[in-house]
Amino acid sequence: xxxxxxxxxxKRVDLLLNGQRIPLDRLADGHWQANVxxxxxEGYMFSVDGSAPxxxxxxxxxxxxxxxxxxxxxxAALDAGVSREDDxxxxxxxxxxxxxxxxxxxxxxxxxxxxxxxxxxxxxLGITHVELxxxxxFPGERGWGYDGVxxxxxxxxxxxxxxxxxFIRTCHALKLAVLLDVVYNHLGPxxxxxxxxxPYFTDRYRTAWGTAINYDGAQSxxxxxxxIGNALMWLKDYGFDGLRLDAVHAIFSFEEAVHVLEELSGxxxxxxxxxxxxxxxxxxSDLNDPRLxxxxxxxxxxxxxxxxxxxxxxxxxxFTGETDGYYADFQGxxxxxxxLRDGYVYxxxxxxxxxxxxxxxxxxxxxxxxxxxxxxxxxxxxxAQGERLSMLLKMPQLKAVAALTILSPFVPLLFQGxxxxxxxxxxxxxxxxxxxxxxxxxEGRSKEFGAFRxxxxxxxxxDIETFMRSKLNWDELSEPSHAELASWYRExxxxxRDKVVVPRESGVKPENAATNFDARAEWLTFVHNGxxxxxxxxxxxxxxxxxxxxxxxxxxxxxxxxxRAELPAHSTFIYVGS
Numbered sequence: 001x002x003x004x005x006x007x008x009x010x011k012r013v014d015l016l017l018n019g020q021r022i023p024l025d026r027l028a029d030g031h032w033q034a035n036v037x038x039x040x041x042e043g044y045m046f047s048v049d050g051s052a053p054x055x056x057x058x059x060x061x062x063x064x065x066x067x068x069x070x071x072x073x074x075x076a077a078l079d080a081g082v083s084r085e086d087d088x089x090x091x092x093x094x095x096x097x098x099x100x101x102x103x104x105x106x107x108x109x110x111x112x113x114x115x116x117x118x119x120x121x122x123x124x125l126g127i128t129h130v131e132l133x134x135x136x137x138f139p140g141e142r143g144w145g146y147d148g149v150x151x152x153x154x155x156x157x158x159x160x161x162x163x164x165x166x167f168i169r170t171c172h173a174l175k176l177a178v179l180l181d182v183v184y185n186h187l188g189p190x191x192x193x194x195x196x197x198x199p200y201f202t203d204r205y206r207t208a209w210g211t212a213i214n215y216d217g218a219q220s221x222x223x224x225x226x227x228i229g230n231a232l233m234w235l236k237d238y239g240f241d242g243l244r245l246d247a248v249h250a251i252f253s254f255e256e257a258v259h260v261l262e263e264l265s266g267x268x269x270x271x272x273x274x275x276x277x278x279x280x281x282x283x284x285s286d287l288n289d290p291r292l293x294x295x296x297x298x299x300x301x302x303x304x305x306x307x308x309x310x311x312x313x314x315x316x317x318x319f320t321g322e323t324d325g326y327y328a329d330f331q332g333x334x335x336x337x338x339x340l341r342d343g344y345v346y347x348x349x350x351x352x353x354x355x356x357x358x359x360x361x362x363x364x365x366x367x368x369x370x371x372x373x374x375x376x377x378x379x380x381x382x383x384a385q386g387e388r389l390s391m392l393l394k395m396p397q398l399k400a401v402a403a404l405t406i407l408s409p410f411v412p413l414l415f416q417g418x419x420x421x422x423x424x425x426x427x428x429x430x431x432x433x434x435x436x437x438x439x440x441x442x443e444g445r446s447k448e449f450g451a452f453r454x455x456x457x458x459x460x461x462x463d464i465e466t467f468m469r470s471k472l473n474w475d476e477l478s479e480p481s482h483a484e485l486a487s488w489y490r491e492x493x494x495x496x497r498d499k500v501v502v503p504r505e506s507g508v509k510p511e512n513a514a515t516n517f518d519a520r521a522e523w524l525t526f527v528h529n530g531x532x533x534x535x536x537x538x539x540x541x542x543x544x545x546x547x548x549x550x551x552x553x554x555x556x557x558x559x560x561x562x563x564r565a566e567l568p569a570h571s572t573f574i575y576v577g578s
Contacts, residue, residue, distance in 0.1 A: 004033040007197045014047040043069025054193040062137045062153045066191025075237040078165035090177030090241040090278045091128040093368040098413040099127040103158045105471045112159040112167040126493030131179040139190040140431025142467045147188025151230045168239045177241035185250035186210050205252040216255040242280035261301040280304040288344045288359030293369045310345040311372035326353045337515040343370040367409035374401045375415045384458045386425030396570035399557040406492040417472045419489040420482040429467040438462040532575040536567040550578035
């Protein structure tokens with residue numbers, strides 16, 4: 001078996017295998033390699049210039065954690081025992097409804113196998129794409145995954161690589177696409193050995209989470225290939241249908257003519273052609289910058305879509321009344337209407353929160369290139385108490401929020417348990433084995449809420465109870481109020497699929513929503529692709545002017561029959577054009 005590692009500045013690199021220290025041969029490009037015939041009984045590690053043993057930067061499996069030995073996983077082994085669904089094609093983003101989940105808290109067991117058993121629920125709900133929060137191995141037995149350090153090795157506490165591959169194949173058999181959240185802007189601090197092998201990092205930039213990755217400095221070509229190779233591995237070897245790229249505003253790639261995101265996009269497009277499968281890249285970004293999704297020929301990065309935070313912020317501000325932090329930038333119902341119409345609320349105007357201009361007009365942006373949500377892991381988990389909207393709002397408001405999100409022109413994303421109004425929080429939790437690091441994380445968590453002025457104690461991220469409280473309670477689905485909300489979500493998603501979605505092959509150009517509202521009276525209407533949504537957000541019955549046309553009522557949040565003269569308080573009614 002050939003072992004290889006990149007260490008361009010090293011004088012010596014040894015392979016530690018079965019109690020032996022085997023010197024590697026240096027190649028001209030800074031790689032070191034050796035062909036070994038020994039059986040891999042106990043894993044392997046590397047030593048650089050006599051250093052303590054370190055895992056392989058491209059390790060495929062770290063069963064003993066971030067400081068343990070690396071193990072080989074052959075791509076062919078990921079198909080063992082289960083036939084691959086060769087003919088599966090992910091639904092295009094025009095038809096997508098994405099469901100974000102965290103494997104460790106989605107079920108009591110917190111494993112791929114347990115999550116796999118819940119996939120029929122998502123099929124019945126109408127989900128098309130399951131999005132897993134990060135899997136790259138991170139410290140301890142629990143965490144969100146955004147401090148991963150072994151990018152090629154799936155987190156062992158959730159199950160084996162073979163079990164992850166089986167989860168994906170099961171999803172494909174159920175016609176569910178699977179997306180993976182990947183973090184290419186930084187690595188976590190605990191177990192991060194990359195810098196001891198080569199110049200993977202740079203001190204010319206810095207992210208909010210630590211040292212930036214070297215995408216445009218000296219010897220950055222190999223760093224780019226390390227990251228792009230990781231993306232292609234998830235898509236090709238495991239069968240993921242796309243990637244969500246975490247916080248791309250913290251990916252610094254300025255001193256190279258081809259931005260690393262553009263290079264990544266090109267590589268994924270080539271793989272898509274090779275495999276004959278639809279693959280997508282979706283960026284997390286709060287920049288309101290359409291260049292992320294513009295074609296490379298037009299100066300863009302050619303990604304398929306990006307998250308747009310303005311939609312969430314406008315809805316959250318309006319329904320909760322919160323105005324601290326970034327919610328200070330949003331002014332109520334007029335911004336909800338703007339978000340429904342354009343996705344971007346901020347298109348270059350002054351931001352009070354940022355104290356500068358923000359965004360640019362979404363010229364050339366098609367609706368399916370924007371992913372919107374009313375809740376996600378960040379917006380819930382970065383609250384001090386991890387409260388969901390279902391803990392802050394009542395049923396009529398929850399139904400209105402669902403209709404605004406699912407019937408919008410954009411790609412809706414739901415967060416695990418949102419569909420039934422889960423009452424379990426989603427808190428920030430970690431399991432750093434370095435106790436000093438764990439203490440600093442806990443202290444930092446308590447201090448970071450000053451901008452939002454949230455009251456009360458902040459749960460300790462290191463406490464296992466913080467993790468356990470965040471696990472979904474699936475028994476809630478049998479309770480009448482939760483079942484009622486879940487039914488409402490199913491009907492909205494069915495209506496979106498049957499009426500709102502414009503199939504790509506139809507040749508019909510998607511529309512923006514046509515909105516009308518009265519901020520003082522607290523009502524809003526929007527029409528999109530022949531579906532009319534009417535909202536009376538006020539506490540009293542009132543007349544709401546409907547657009548011209550013949551409209552047939554198909555879904556109502558309120559048992560009272562609406563009339564043209566008057567709609568009940570706190571009600572949502574959905575019509576289709578005749």
